Amino acid sequence: MVPVIALVGRPNVGKSTLFNRLTRSRDALVADFAGLTRDRKYGEARWQGRNYIVIDTGGISGDEEGIDAKMAEQSLLAIEEADIVLFLVDARAGLTAADQMIAEHLRKRNKTSFLVANKIDTIDPDVARAEFAPVGMGELQPIAAAHGRGVNNLLEAVLGHI
Numbered sequence: 001m002v003p004v005i006a007l008v009g010r011p012n013v014g015k016s017t018l019f020n021r022l023t024r025s026r027d028a029l030v031a032d033f034a035g036l037t038r039d040r041k042y043g044e045a046r047w048q049g050r051n052y053i054v055i056d057t058g059g060i061s062g063d064e065e066g067i068d069a070k071m072a073e074q075s076l077l078a079i080e081e082a083d084i085v086l087f088l089v090d091a092r093a094g095l096t097a098a099d100q101m102i103a104e105h106l107r108k109r110n111k112t113s114f115l116v117a118n119k120i121d122t123i124d125p126d127v128a129r130a131e132f133a134p135v136g137m138g139e140l141q142p143i144a145a146a147h148g149r150g151v152n153n154l155l156e157a158v159l160g161h162i
């Protein structure tokens with residue numbers, strides 16, 4: 001079976017940037033506007049000869065009304081479809097209540113999840129580790145999706161053992 005990996009997190013943390021890097025396509029919409037990718041989007045990717053499917057999602061803001069509610073709904077569906085969730089947080093923005101809410105949902109669903117701190121080009125990884133320790137989701141995977149830093153280590157941690 002080809003593993004399915006969902007990218008989940010608040011809007012604007014860099015999910016689509018990572019999706020594009022993993023799928024090497026420009027298909028997922030990357031924007032400076034929070035929440036522009038409203039539906040979930042599937043891409044095929046390959047790492048060290050292993051194929052996997054990656055799902056980009058619009059994001060969960062924790063403040064769901066109107067179109068935001070639809071986005072969150074799509075994110076929840078993606079979590080159900082996934083074998084593994086990459087839970088992205090924004091190292092620059094720091095830990096938010098919405099991050100904690102998403103973590104709680106993933107725990108409830110008992111999903112294999114990895115805590116990924118993006119935008120690590122702007123923050124010392126050790127500072128990010130301390131900042132996101134309260135999430136309680138194992139070792140933080142620091143990456144800069146925009147530059148590719150840490151992405152190989154992340155894939156090693158995620159796909160290396162399956």
Ligand code: GDP
Pocket residue numbers: 010011012013014015016017018029030031032034035036037058059118119120121122143144145146147
């Ligand atoms: P999404 O809403 O989670 O899909 O986030 P996007 O991928 O659209 O990215 C949101 C913003 O964060 C954009 O302005 C990106 O250029 C920026 N961004 C994404 N990855 C990085 C990164 O590694 N470092 C920095 N500094 N900015 C990033």
Ligand code: MG
Pocket residue numbers: 012015016017029030031036037057058
């Ligand atoms: Mg997006």
